Amino acid sequence: MDNEQVDKRYLDLAEKWMTGKITPEEEAEFAAWYNAGQDKPVTVSSEFASDERSQKERMLATVDWTGSEKRGLIVRLKSWPFRRVAASVALILSLCILLLILRKDPGTVQTADNDIAPGENKAVLTLSNGKKILLDDSADGEIAKQSGIKITKKTNGELVYTVVDPASRGITAGQTNVIETPKGGQYQINLPDNTKIWLNAGSSLRYPVAFTGKERKVVLTGEAYFEVAPDKTKPFIVESDQIEIKVLGTHFNVMAYDDEETMNTTLLEGSVLIRNRYGKQLLMPGQQASIDKKNDQIIVSQANIKANVAWKNGYFYFHDEDIRSVMMRVARWYDVEVVYQGDVKSPPFGGTFSRYKKLSQLLAYLHEAGDLKFKQEGRRVTVMN
Numbered sequence: 001m002d003n004e005q006v007d008k009r010y011l012d013l014a015e016k017w018m019t020g021k022i023t024p025e026e027e028a029e030f031a032a033w034y035n036a037g038q039d040k041p042v043t044v045s046s047e048f049a050s051d052e053r054s055q056k057e058r059m060l061a062t063v064d065w066t067g068s069e070k071r072g073l074i075v076r077l078k079s080w081p082f083r084r085v086a087a088s089v090a091l092i093l094s095l096c097i098l099l100l101i102l103r104k105d106p107g108t109v110q111t112a113d114n115d116i117a118p119g120e121n122k123a124v125l126t127l128s129n130g131k132k133i134l135l136d137d138s139a140d141g142e143i144a145k146q147s148g149i150k151i152t153k154k155t156n157g158e159l160v161y162t163v164v165d166p167a168s169r170g171i172t173a174g175q176t177n178v179i180e181t182p183k184g185g186q187y188q189i190n191l192p193d194n195t196k197i198w199l200n201a202g203s204s205l206r207y208p209v210a211f212t213g214k215e216r217k218v219v220l221t222g223e224a225y226f227e228v229a230p231d232k233t234k235p236f237i238v239e240s241d242q243i244e245i246k247v248l249g250t251h252f253n254v255m256a257y258d259d260e261e262t263m264n265t266t267l268l269e270g271s272v273l274i275r276n277r278y279g280k281q282l283l284m285p286g287q288q289a290s291i292d293k294k295n296d297q298i299i300v301s302q303a304n305i306k307a308n309v310a311w312k313n314g315y316f317y318f319h320d321e322d323i324r325s326v327m328m329r330v331a332r333w334y335d336v337e338v339v340y341q342g343d344v345k346s347p348p349f350g351g352t353f354s355r356y357k358k359l360s361q362l363l364a365y366l367h368e369a370g371d372l373k374f375k376q377e378g379r380r381v382t383v384m385n
Contacts, residue, residue: 116359116379119201119333121157123187128175128209135159135179135187146175146209149192160190163210180204181222184335186311191216194229195236198312201332202257223255225312228270243291246273252283253308259328263291266308274298314356318349323370323383330381334359341384346370 013030016022022030122136125143133143135153144151148165159179181187181199189197192210199205203222217237228236230249238245240256241263250270256263265274267283274281274289281289281298288303310317311329318326323346327338333355349369353362363374363381375382 116334116336116376118356118358119184119186119335121187122185123159123179123181123199125151125159126178126180128177136185146177149209156188157186158188158190161192161209163192175209176206177209178204178206182335183332191229193231193234196227198225200224200311201335220254220256222257223253223311225251225253225309227251241293242296243274243276246275247271253312255308257332261293263293264308265289266303266305268305268309310352311355314354316353316355316362318351318353320348320350322346322348323366323372326366327381327383330359330362334362336376336379336381338381338383341382344372344383344385346372346385 013022013026016026120136122134125133125135127133127144128146131144135143138153140153140155142150143153145164148163150162150164152160152162154160179187179189179199181201181203183202185201187199189199189205189207191197191207193216195216197205197218200223203220203224205221205224206219208217211234214234215237216231216234217239220238220240226236226238226247228247228249228251232248236247236249238247238254240254241258243256243263245252245254245265247270250272251268252270252272253266253268254264255266265272265283266288267285269285271285272283274283274291276291276296276298278296279298281300283289283300286303286305288301288308290299290301291297292299304317304319307317307319311333316326316329316333323344324340326349330336331338336359347370349366351365351369353365359376359381363376366372367374371385373384375384
């Protein structure tokens with residue numbers, strides 16, 4: 001599309017968003033365009049921006065801070081000035097509205113001089129011989145060879161295992177590698193069977209250098225998204241904290257952090273069998289199995305797919321969550337310590353926010369959505385009412 005067509009497209013999306021008539025697909029397109037750094041004015045009908053007060057109310061209405069079904073589009077924090085063009089108003093999608101709101105209490109978000117950048121592609125690979133490789137410091141290209149398997153690091157935060165000598169794979173039997181992401185890190189691994197795994201921050205995965213037995217077994221701590229390559233002769237098994245997830249070929253997400261009260265497995269495609277010492281459950285697409293760590297009970301329910309895989313797709317998705325649940329994810333991704341001053345209370349949070357914005361921008365959004373105050377000192381964030 002030429003520039004005029006592009007402008008018209010996003011003008012249409014802007015007006016749909018303002019009126020609440022935007023579809024989920026259009027909303028995703030609009031958010032991606034806006035968060036990519038567009039600073040052009042978007043013209044909307046004057047009825048949508050008649051004054052500062054109504055515009056402020058419309059913006060805040062997009063944040064689902066009551067847990068209702070209202071969608072929240074969280075956008076970049078810049079300025080929201082206005083200018084009239086003929087019978088319409090050019091709305092520059094930026095932060096002036098937020099500044100108008102924050103003006104009533106300029107001390108709501110206090111940050112140190114050095115803002116904290118979002119997480120990035122970084123991890124440590126430990127080979128079967130004990131050698132450790134810092135992936136974020138390693139040059140792209142081949143970084144190791146293990147008995148017929150070549151390990152390659154790619155530019156986009158991806159580690160690829162490739163079989164280069166099938167006859168030598170049997171030598172790797174019993175050899176395992178471990179990849180660990182720190183807080184503030186993420187990484188993707190492509191295993192020799194073409195299974196793809198995305199590791200979230202603060203996670204680790206132990207896996208064989210090559211799958212030579214009757215099953216393909218890995219051990220997970222933390223959170224990962226799996227796209228398992230089909231192989232009816234070799235089931236794929238994920239072990240995590242006394243549970244076992246067995247699949248043949250499917251897409252699913254596992255959240256099993258040590259500091260969470262529950263473990264969640266969310267199925268997107270195929271089927272998986274969840275099993276622990278107390279029983280087993282078969283999941284179908286769109287379902288989620290939650291295991292309470294206190295009693296090991298498996299509870300199956302309909303999953304919020306968008307929420308559970310948001311991290312893999314580059315954004316936070318908050319759905320009727322309290323501030324402590326939100327800040328646990330913030331702490332992992334930004335590698336910060338979170339403390340609470342007094343008995344902090346806030347309405348439930350809802351909405352989406354890019355994982356690639358600086359910490360101060362996310363805290364500014366959380367302040368507006370939950371009427372909270374934040375103080376950042378180094379890598380320590382204090383939350384208060």
